[in-house]
Amino acid sequence: MARIYKDKDADTSVLRDKTIAVLGYGIQGRSWALNMRDSGLRVIIGVRPGKSMELARQEGFEVYPVGEAVKRADVIAVLLPDMAQPEVWRSEIEGNLRRGATVIFAHGFNIRFGLIKPPEYVDVVLIAPKAPGKAVREEFQRGWGVPALVAVHQNFTGNALKTALAVAKANGFTRVGVIETTFAEETETDLIGEQNVLVGGLLQLLKYGFEVMVELGYQPEVAYFEAINEAKLIMDLIWERGLTGMLLGVSETARYGGLTVGPYVLDESVKERMKKAAERVRNGEFAKEWVAEYQKGAPRLRELLEGIRNSQVERVGEELRRMMRGGA
The missing domain is CATH 3.40.50.720 (NAD(P)-binding Rossmann-like Domain)
Known part of the structure; x- marks a missing residue:
């Protein structure tokens, strides 16, 4: 303990x-x-x-x-x-x-x-x-x-x-x-959590969830609400009540669909790639790559950020956030 x-x-x-x-x-x-x-x-x-x-x-x-x-x-x-x-x-x-x-x-x-x-x-x-x-x-x-x-x-x-x-x-x-x-545990878990879940994994999951619905012909605005906007509500439930509390806080349909389909979408192959990404943190490869990128002025980071900034999901999200704030 x-x-x-x-x-x-x-x-x-x-x-x-x-x-x-x-x-x-x-x-x-x-x-x-x-x-x-x-x-x-x-x-x-x-x-x-x-x-x-x-x-x-x-x-x-x-x-x-x-x-x-x-x-x-x-x-x-x-x-x-x-x-x-x-x-x-x-x-x-x-x-x-x-x-x-x-x-x-x-x-x-x-x-x-x-x-x-x-x-x-x-x-x-x-x-x-x-x-x-x-x-x-x-x-x-x-x-x-x-x-x-x-x-x-x-x-x-x-x-x-x-x-x-x-x-x-x-x-x-x-x-x-x-x-x-320890310094090692704090650093490694922080980077692994950011990359696999909090920033990298979550961002990619939300983005793919939006894109799949749009590619199937659903309205982007509706897709944004279902794939991204409601994610905050789910995370709030997890923060307040834990995973089981979240599951008990949604409908039975959502509960059954989530528990049966989630492991199909994010299967063991995802977990294996997470482990490989984690190993790059532990062996110093990521740190070496990031330091080299930073010393060059972070051109790849700027390019990746610009790609997200100009994506359809961001344009739709900006319009909907303005609407929810009472804008035009």
Whole structure:
């Protein structure tokens, strides 16, 4: 069974006399910074010049260039975009780290695949909230929180986990529960889930469901509602009640049709291809491919995104969403 930490397992007093630098003031960084400040911790912001810098200042934080913030901090939360982190690490973070500092990542990608190699004289931990930054802040403000994962990659001081749990508590994560994991498990499951289900698999399933009905002669607008719009309602039921609860929340006809036809459409061959895709994550092939793509300026990603943007399903969806919002 997984080890799950709650409020009683964490003590924010270990951070009482420490300075926490949040690097990046995007949705996740802003939420962490505001939450930790509201929890009574000393938080400073490290950002590059731009709108984020001005917003952080307007919201009352001391704001510094990234390198200067790192110099001043005992705890550094690296909440910059994943693919920007390695260059910023080399140019502004690594050389300014204090001995015994704690470095926090919210996703393990750069550590897992060796794009960032921290010096041995710092603690390196993972705190990965399982929700978007907007929810991290909103749930904290209502007195609750979102679940998170925690891991220790490097424990130089012997207190890495205590520090990580204290930061997690200051963000409200331990109110719900923080699951202990590893950098490898968090990174690999995150990528595998995104590719096989949440972004890749789901998008392709919805798109094919729409296209099949249109190719059979049904109106695109009707096909969109049946294949895509109602998917949110089903996911809401799963989120609220689980798989069985969802099945009990739809009609008997939908229940029988879904349980008998679903395994025919998505058979064992799909599962085998999912395993092959997962293996590309585990052996580093995907990371190598993505890093090379990013370094070229992501031309293939732009092409694929443009293909979705210009597809019939997107044009129909845009019209229907405008209609449901009360537009013309």
